[in-house]
Amino acid sequence: MSGAATANPSVAALRARFGAAIGRSAVVHGATLVHVARDRAHEAFAFLRDEPSERYDYLVDVTAVEYRDRELPLEVVYHLRSIPRNAFLRVKIALDRSGPFEVDSVVDLWQGANWLEREVWDMFGVRFAGHPDHRRILMWETYDEGHPLRKDFPLRGRFSRAEQVRRALGADLSAHYSMDELSIADAYGELPADMRQRLKGAAAPEGKGRSS
Amino acid sequence: MAEKRVLELALATPGVDAAGNAMRVPLVSAEHTAQEPELDSDHMLINIGPQHPATHGVLRLVVELDGEVVMRVIPHIGYLHSGFEKLGEYRHYNQIIPLTDRTDYLSAPANNIAFALAAERLMGIEITPRCTVLRVIACELSRIISHLVWAGTTAIDIGAFTVFLWMFQERERVYNLIEAWTGARLTTSLTRVGGLMADLPEGWTGRLREWCARFPKTLDEVDRMLLRNGIWLGRTQDVGVMTAAEATNWSLSGPMLRASGVAYDVRKDQPYLGYETYDFEVPVGEKGDVYDRYLVRMEEMRQSVRILLQALDRLPDGPINADDPRVILPPKQKAMSDMESMIHHFKQVMEGVPAPAGEVYFPVENPKGELGTYLVSDGTAKPVRWRIRPPSFLNLAALPRMAEGHLLSDLIAINASVDIVMGEIDR
Amino acid sequence: MELSTPSPQGASGFVSPNWVTTRLDDLVNWSRANSLWPMAFGTACCAIEFMATAASRFDLARFGMERVAYSPRQADVLICAGRLPFKLAPVIRRIWDQMPQPKWCISMGACASTGGIFDNYAMVQGIDTIVPVDVYVPGCPPRPEGLLYGILLLQKKIKGESVFDPSLRVEQLADQRGLFLEPAAVDELSEPFGNSVHQTRSA
Numbered sequence: 001m002s003g004a005a006t007a008n009p010s011v012a013a014l015r016a017r018f019g020a021a022i023g024r025s026a027v028v029h030g031a032t033l034v035h036v037a038r039d040r041a042h043e044a045f046a047f048l049r050d051e052p053s054e055r056y057d058y059l060v061d062v063t064a065v066e067y068r069d070r071e072l073p074l075e076v077v078y079h080l081r082s083i084p085r086n087a088f089l090r091v092k093i094a095l096d097r098s099g100p101f102e103v104d105s106v107v108d109l110w111q112g113a114n115w116l117e118r119e120v121w122d123m124f125g126v127r128f129a130g131h132p133d134h135r136r137i138l139m140w141e142t143y144d145e146g147h148p149l150r151k152d153f154p155l156r157g158r159f160s161r162a163e164q165v166r167r168a169l170g171a172d173l174s175a176h177y178s179m180d181e182l183s184i185a186d187a188y189g190e191l192p193a194d195m196r197q198r199l200k201g202a203a204a205p206e207g208k209g210r211s212s
Numbered sequence: 213m214a215e216k217r218v219l220e221l222a223l224a225t226p227g228v229d230a231a232g233n234a235m236r237v238p239l240v241s242a243e244h245t246a247q248e249p250e251l252d253s254d255h256m257l258i259n260i261g262p263q264h265p266a267t268h269g270v271l272r273l274v275v276e277l278d279g280e281v282v283m284r285v286i287p288h289i290g291y292l293h294s295g296f297e298k299l300g301e302y303r304h305y306n307q308i309i310p311l312t313d314r315t316d317y318l319s320a321p322a323n324n325i326a327f328a329l330a331a332e333r334l335m336g337i338e339i340t341p342r343c344t345v346l347r348v349i350a351c352e353l354s355r356i357i358s359h360l361v362w363a364g365t366t367a368i369d370i371g372a373f374t375v376f377l378w379m380f381q382e383r384e385r386v387y388n389l390i391e392a393w394t395g396a397r398l399t400t401s402l403t404r405v406g407g408l409m410a411d412l413p414e415g416w417t418g419r420l421r422e423w424c425a426r427f428p429k430t431l432d433e434v435d436r437m438l439l440r441n442g443i444w445l446g447r448t449q450d451v452g453v454m455t456a457a458e459a460t461n462w463s464l465s466g467p468m469l470r471a472s473g474v475a476y477d478v479r480k481d482q483p484y485l486g487y488e489t490y491d492f493e494v495p496v497g498e499k500g501d502v503y504d505r506y507l508v509r510m511e512e513m514r515q516s517v518r519i520l521l522q523a524l525d526r527l528p529d530g531p532i533n534a535d536d537p538r539v540i541l542p543p544k545q546k547a548m549s550d551m552e553s554m555i556h557h558f559k560q561v562m563e564g565v566p567a568p569a570g571e572v573y574f575p576v577e578n579p580k581g582e583l584g585t586y587l588v589s590d591g592t593a594k595p596v597r598w599r600i601r602p603p604s605f606l607n608l609a610a611l612p613r614m615a616e617g618h619l620l621s622d623l624i625a626i627n628a629s630v631d632i633v634m635g636e637i638d639r
Numbered sequence: 640m641e642l643s644t645p646s647p648q649g650a651s652g653f654v655s656p657n658w659v660t661t662r663l664d665d666l667v668n669w670s671r672a673n674s675l676w677p678m679a680f681g682t683a684c685c686a687i688e689f690m691a692t693a694a695s696r697f698d699l700a701r702f703g704m705e706r707v708a709y710s711p712r713q714a715d716v717l718i719c720a721g722r723l724p725f726k727l728a729p730v731i732r733r734i735w736d737q738m739p740q741p742k743w744c745i746s747m748g749a750c751a752s753t754g755g756i757f758d759n760y761a762m763v764q765g766i767d768t769i770v771p772v773d774v775y776v777p778g779c780p781p782r783p784e785g786l787l788y789g790i791l792l793l794q795k796k797i798k799g800e801s802v803f804d805p806s807l808r809v810e811q812l813a814d815q816r817g818l819f820l821e822p823a824a825v826d827e828l829s830e831p832f833g834n835s836v837h838q839t840r841s842a
Contacts (some may be wrong), residue, residue, distance in 0.1 A: 027571060028571055028572070029333055029334065029571070029572040030333075031572070031573055033571075057460050057504055058476075059463050060463070060584060061584060061586065061599070063586065063599045063601075065588050065596065066596075067588075067590060068590060068595055068596060069590070077586070078317050079573055079584070079586070079601070082475065083460060083476050086482075090572075098510075111461050111462045111463070111613075112461065112463025112464075113464050113607065114609060115605060115606070116605075116606070118465075119605075123297075137290055138289065138290035138293040138638055138639075140290070140727065145760065146297065147792040148298055148760055149298055150298060153298075154760075154838045154839075155295075155759050155760065156758060156759055156839060157758055157760030157761075159824050160761075160822075161764060161768075161825050161826050161829040162768075162823070165763060165768050165769065166822070168725035168728040168729060168763070169728055169732055169769070170729075171729050209677075222796075262727065262730055263730060264709070265679075265709045269682070269683075269686075270682050270727060290726050291730070292722070292724060292727070293761050294683075294722055294761055294762055295757060295761040295762065297755075297758055297760055298761075299757065302839060305836070310756070314683065314684055317683060317684035318687065361687070377694055377695050380690070380694035380695065381694070381695055381696065384691065387691075395649065396689060398687060399684060399779060400682055550717055634682075635683050638724075
C-alpha cells in the first residue's frame with residue numbers, strides 16, 4: 001500500500017535502490033512512514049544519510065512500539081530529518097513477536113542513537129548489534145524484573161512492593177558498569193556471564209583507549 | 213612517582229542469597245589482589261552525584277581526572293525514572309495531561325500544549341482561534357520561565373549568586389500570572405484535548421503587558437552583570453565547544469543546536485499554533501561554546517517578550533474549546549439538566565475519548581529543544597504508545613564529547629549550559 | 640511506680656522530668672528548632688518549589704534554615720523534595736545514614752509521602768518505607784507556604800522532644816535490609832484502593 005501523492009519522495013528512492021527490502025509505506029497525519037526489512041536496514045540508513053538527494057543528517061528519535069494485538073509485530077521506529085531539505089521520514093523495522101528482537105545499531109551513522117538505542121534495549125529488550133555500550137540506561141544494570149514497556153509487563157512490576165524496595169536497597173551505589181569504567185578497574189572477568197556476553201560487542205577492555 | 217592505590221569497587225549481582233543479602237562480587241578477584249587496577253597512577257576516578265547541588269537534578273557523573281583535567285566523563289541517568297510512558301498506556305488522553313506537567317517541570321504549560329497538539333492531530337480536532345493565541349502566550353511564558361531557571365542556576369554554578377535571586381524573583385512574578393490563570397504555579401495542566409482548562413481571568417492581559425514592559429530591564433541588569441564580565445567570559449568562552457556538524461550528528465536541539473550555528477527552530481521550520489504569522493527572530497550562535505549558549509538563551513527571552521506582545525495585540529474573543537461535544541466536557545449546568553449533555557459527560561469521564569487508529573509525531577520548540585510527542589493509537593481511549601522525545605536526553609548524551617579535555621570546573625559550567633531537566637531525561 | 644525523686648538515671652535509663660531537665664530541654668530544643676540546616680534532597684518538581692521557598696519571596700532563612708547543607712554530614716533535617724524511584728532508594732538510605740543525630744526528615748510532596756500519581760514499577764511508594772519521616776507535607780507540589788507550615792510543624796515537634804529520652808534518637812529497622820516498615824505492611828499500604836483499582840488496566 002503505497003502512499004498518496006504527498007508521500008515523501010525518499011520512499012521511491014529507497015524502493016529504487018533496495019527493491020523488495022522496502023515494505024509497505026503510508027502517509028499518516030502528514031508524515032510518511034516506510035517499512036524496511038531488518039537485514040538491509042543499516043544499508044538503507046546509510047543510503048538515507050549519505051545520498052545527496054536524501055541527506056537525512058539528523059536522527060530525531062529511535063523508539064519501539066508494541067501493540068496490544070498479539071498478531072502485530074513489534075516495530076522499531078526511527079524518525080529521521082533532513083535539516084537542509086526540511087524533510088521528515090519515519091522508518092520502521094517490524095520484528096516478528098516470536099523471533100529474536102535484534103537489529104543493527106546505527107550509532108556509526110548518527111551519534112545521537114547511542115543513548116536512544118540503550119533506552120530501547122532497556123524498555124523493550126531489543127538488541128542492537130554493534131552498539132558500543134550496550135547496557136540499560138534508565139533502570140539499573142542488574143534490574144531483573146524484565147523490560148518495562150513490554151505489554152506483558154504489569155504496570156506495578158512483577159515483584160511485590162516490599163521485594164522491590166528490598167532489591168533496590170541491595171543495589172550497590174558505587175557500581176560501575178560502563179566499559180570505560182570497568183576497563184579502568186580491570187574487572188571484566190568478574191562480570192556476570194550474560195552481561196559479559198552483551199558487552200562483548202564493545203572492544204575488549206583496554207587501559208587507555210576511549211570506546212567512542 | 214606517586215604511590216599506586218588499589219581501588220575496591222564492588223559490583224552488585226542479580227538476585228540475593230538465601231539469607232536475603234545481595235550477593236557481591238569483588239571487582240578485584242583473588243588472583244588479582246596483588247595487582248593494581250589499570251588506572252594510571254596520576255588519574256583519579258571520582259563520582260559526582262546523584263545528590264549534588266550542581267548536577268541540576270539527580271544525575272550521576274563518573275569522572276576520570278588527571279589532576280584537574282577531565283579525561284573521561286560517563287553520565288549515569290535513570291535516577292528519576294518514573295515510568296511515564298508506561299503510565300500513559302493506562303490513562304485516557306486527558307488524564308495524561310497532568311503527567312506531562314511533571315516531565316519538564318520548569319516549563320509545564322509548554323509540555324501540556326505539546327501533548328494536546330499531538331492528541332488533537334491524532335483525533336482530527338481543530339482548536340479555536342482564541343485557544344491558538346492563548347497557547348502561544350503560554351508557550352512563550354514557559355520559554356521565559358525555563359530560561360530564567362537556566363540563567364539562575366548556571367550563574368550560581370559559575371559563582372554569581374545574585375543572578376539566581378533576581379531570576380527567581382522574576383519567576384515569582386510570572387507564577388502570579390500563571391496561578392491566576394490555571395490555579396497552580398508549577399504543575400498547571402493547562403490544556404485539554406480540544407481546548408484549555410479555563411479562560412483568562414479579568415484584567416490578566418493588562419497585568420501581562422505590565423510585566424512585559426518591566427521584564428526586559430531585568431534582563432538588561434543581568435547582562436550588565438555578566439555580558440562583558442571578565443570572569444564570566446573566562447569561564448564560558450571556548451568551553452564545551454560543539455561544531456555544527458557534531459551538533460547535528462549528536463541530535464542536539466534547541467539552543468544547544470542553534471548556539472553551534474545550525475539555524476533550526478521548529479517554530480520556523482515546522483510551524484504550529486500560527487507561529488509563521490508572528491514576527492520574531494531566532495538567535496543563532498557561531499562557536500557553540502557556553503558563552504554562545506548564554507547569548508542565545510538571553511536573546512530568546514527578549515524575542516519571547518516580542519511574541520507575547522504581538523499575541524496580546526491579536527488575542528481574539530470567542531470560545532476557548534472546540535465545538536465538539538464528544539471531546540469537550542459540557543458546562544456543568546447543562547450536564548445536570550440536559551440528557552444529551554449528561555450522556556456526553558458520562559462517556560468522556562468514564563470511557564475517555566477514543567482516538568482513531570493511527571500515529572502522529574508532533575514536534576514543538578520547547579525551551580530545552582525539540583520536544584516530540586509520538587502517539588500511537590489502536591482506536592481505543594488509551595494510547596498504545598506514548599513516546600516523549602526528550603530534548604535534554606539527547607543534549608546530555610553529548611556531555612562526554614563536550615567536556616573531555618576540559619577542567620573539572622569547566623565540566624560544571626558545561627553541564628549547566630546543557631540546560632537539563634532530569635524529569636524529562638528519565639521520564 | 641516510682642516516686643518522683645530527682646535521680647539522674649531511672650532503671651531503664653529514662654530520666655524523670657524535673658525542673659532542671661525541662662529547662663535544659665527548652666534550651667536545647669529552642670536552639671535545634673531554630674537552626675535546622677536542611678539537607679535538600681531535591682529530585683523533581685518539588686525541588687523547584689523548595690528552591691522558590693529558599694529564594695527571596697518566601698525566604699527559608701528567616702526560619703533558621705540559612706544554610707542549606709549539601710553535605711549530609713552537616714545537615715539536620717533531610718527534606719526529600721520530589722519523587723523517589725527505586726534506583727534512587729539506596730542513595731537516600733545512604734544519605735540518611737550519613738547524617739549524624741539529631742536528625743529529622745520532612746517528606747515534601749505527594750510522591751515522597753506515598754508515591755503520588757506514580758503507582759508503577761519504578762517508584763517507591765513513600766519514603767517512609769526507607770527512612771523515618773517526621774512531617775509529611777502534602778501537595779503536588781506543595782505551595783511554599785505549605786512547606787513553611789511543614790517546617791513550623793517540625794519545629795513544634797522538636798520543641799516537644801526531650802534530650803533525656805533515649806528512644807528518640809534510636810532507629811528501629813523493621814527489616815535487616817533497611818526497610819522501616821514490615822514487608823507485609825509495605826505491601827498492604829501500597830495496594831491500590833478505591834478508584835485507583837481501575838487505573839491499572841490498560842485497555
